[in-house]
Amino acid sequence: MTPIATIADRPLTDPFARQITYLRVSVTDRCDFRCLYCMAEDMTFLPKAEVLSLEELDRLCSAFVRLGVRKLRLTGGEPLVRRNVMSLVRSLSRHLGSGALDELTVTTNGSQLQRHAAELAACGVRRINVSVDTLDPAKFAEITRWGRLPQVLDGLAAAKAAGLQIKINAVALKGVNEDEIDRMVEWCGTEGFDLVLIEVMPMGEIGGEARLDQYLPLSMVRARLMRRWTLDESDHTTGGPARYFTVRETGRRLGFITPLTHNFCESCNRVRLTCTGTLYMCLGQEDAADLRAPLRASSDDRALDAAIRAAIARKPRGHDFVIDRRRQRSAVSRHMSVTGG
Numbered sequence: 001m002t003p004i005a006t007i008a009d010r011p012l013t014d015p016f017a018r019q020i021t022y023l024r025v026s027v028t029d030r031c032d033f034r035c036l037y038c039m040a041e042d043m044t045f046l047p048k049a050e051v052l053s054l055e056e057l058d059r060l061c062s063a064f065v066r067l068g069v070r071k072l073r074l075t076g077g078e079p080l081v082r083r084n085v086m087s088l089v090r091s092l093s094r095h096l097g098s099g100a101l102d103e104l105t106v107t108t109n110g111s112q113l114q115r116h117a118a119e120l121a122a123c124g125v126r127r128i129n130v131s132v133d134t135l136d137p138a139k140f141a142e143i144t145r146w147g148r149l150p151q152v153l154d155g156l157a158a159a160k161a162a163g164l165q166i167k168i169n170a171v172a173l174k175g176v177n178e179d180e181i182d183r184m185v186e187w188c189g190t191e192g193f194d195l196v197l198i199e200v201m202p203m204g205e206i207g208g209e210a211r212l213d214q215y216l217p218l219s220m221v222r223a224r225l226m227r228r229w230t231l232d233e234s235d236h237t238t239g240g241p242a243r244y245f246t247v248r249e250t251g252r253r254l255g256f257i258t259p260l261t262h263n264f265c266e267s268c269n270r271v272r273l274t275c276t277g278t279l280y281m282c283l284g285q286e287d288a289a290d291l292r293a294p295l296r297a298s299s300d301d302r303a304l305d306a307a308i309r310a311a312i313a314r315k316p317r318g319h320d321f322v323i324d325r326r327r328q329r330s331a332v333s334r335h336m337s338v339t340g341g
C-alpha cells in the first residue's frame, strides 16, 4: 500500500494546475419533488443494483479525502430521501473529527429537514444549501410539482434552530419568480440567510416547458435589484461559479451563478460523483470516469486511487454550455439530478 505521506505530497492536481479539493456527491438520483427545470414528471430512475451502497459511497468519498479533498457536499436528487442517509453523514463526519476534512455539507430541497436538521448539526455539518425558488405556496407547488412550501419552511425553521447556517438557492425563471426576487432578498435578510440566484442551465430533456422560455439572464435581475438594494462587491469565493455581493441594507451575501454568460472555469476546484460511482470532471462536459468498477473489483484501494488520479488528469479546461436556439436541445444530456448541480 502507498504510504499516506506520499499521497499527501501529491495532492490531486489537474493538467491546468488546479488543485481538486472539493467533491460533490449525488447520493441518489431520486427525489420527492419534480421541479420543472430539473426533471420530467415521469422520470425513470436507476435500478437499485446500479446504485452504490452507503458503505461504497463512504469508501469512495474517503478515498477522495485521503487524496486531498477538503470539502464534501452531499446532493442528489434529494439526498435526504435516501434511506438511512444519516448513517453516511455520521460515518463521513469522522473525517471532520480527524481534521482531514474542512467541511461536510448538504444541498437539499428542505422537505426532510425537520427530521434531520438536529442530527446534521450534531455530525458537524455547519452550513447547508436549501433550494427555494418562490415564497408563494401556489407557485411553489407549480414549480416543484410535488413539493409543498410549508413543509420546507418548517424544515428551514428546524435548521435555524439547530444552528445551521443557511444559503438559499433560487433558480431565476422568466415569468415565474422574476417579480419576487426583491421579496426573496428581503426575506433572506430578515431570516439571516444568504441567497444565491442561479441561471437555468441546459441539462437533460425535461419535456413540456422549453428551456428557452425559462431562461432569465441574471444581468437583468441584478440591474433590477440595484434599484432597491445597494450591492457591494465582495471578494468572497467558493472557487465555484458564484459571484458574490453583500446587500448593504441586510448585511447578507447575495450570489449570482451565471454559467451561460460568465466563464468561471479558471478557478474550478471541484469534481462530481454520481450515485453509480461515475465521476464527472466538468459539469458542462460529457466525459466521465467509472469508479465503480475499480471500487468493486478489490477491497484494496490502490486501483481506485489510480483510477481517481487518471480521471483528474483528464479534467478539461472548461465547459461549453449553449442553449441551442436552432435545435432547442440540451447541451448536456444528463439531468442536473444525476450530478446534483
Ligand code: SAM
Pocket (backbone or CB within 6 Å): 031, 037, 038, 075, 076, 077, 078, 079, 107, 108, 109, 129, 130, 131, 169, 170, 171, 198, 199, 200, 201, 202, 203, 336, 337, 340, 341
Ligand atoms: N434536491 C436538492 C435541491 O433541490 O437542492 C439537491 C439537488 S438539485 C439538482 C441542486 C440544485 O440544482 C438546486 O438548487 C436546483 O435548483 C438546481 N438545478 C436543477 N436543475 C437545474 C437547471 N436546469 N438549471 C439550473 N439549476 C438547476
Ligand code: SF4
Pocket (backbone or CB within 6 Å): 031, 032, 033, 034, 035, 038, 039, 076, 077, 078, 109, 131, 144, 337
Ligand atoms: Fe428534486 Fe432538487 Fe431536482 Fe427539484 S431541483 S427535482 S428538488 S433534485
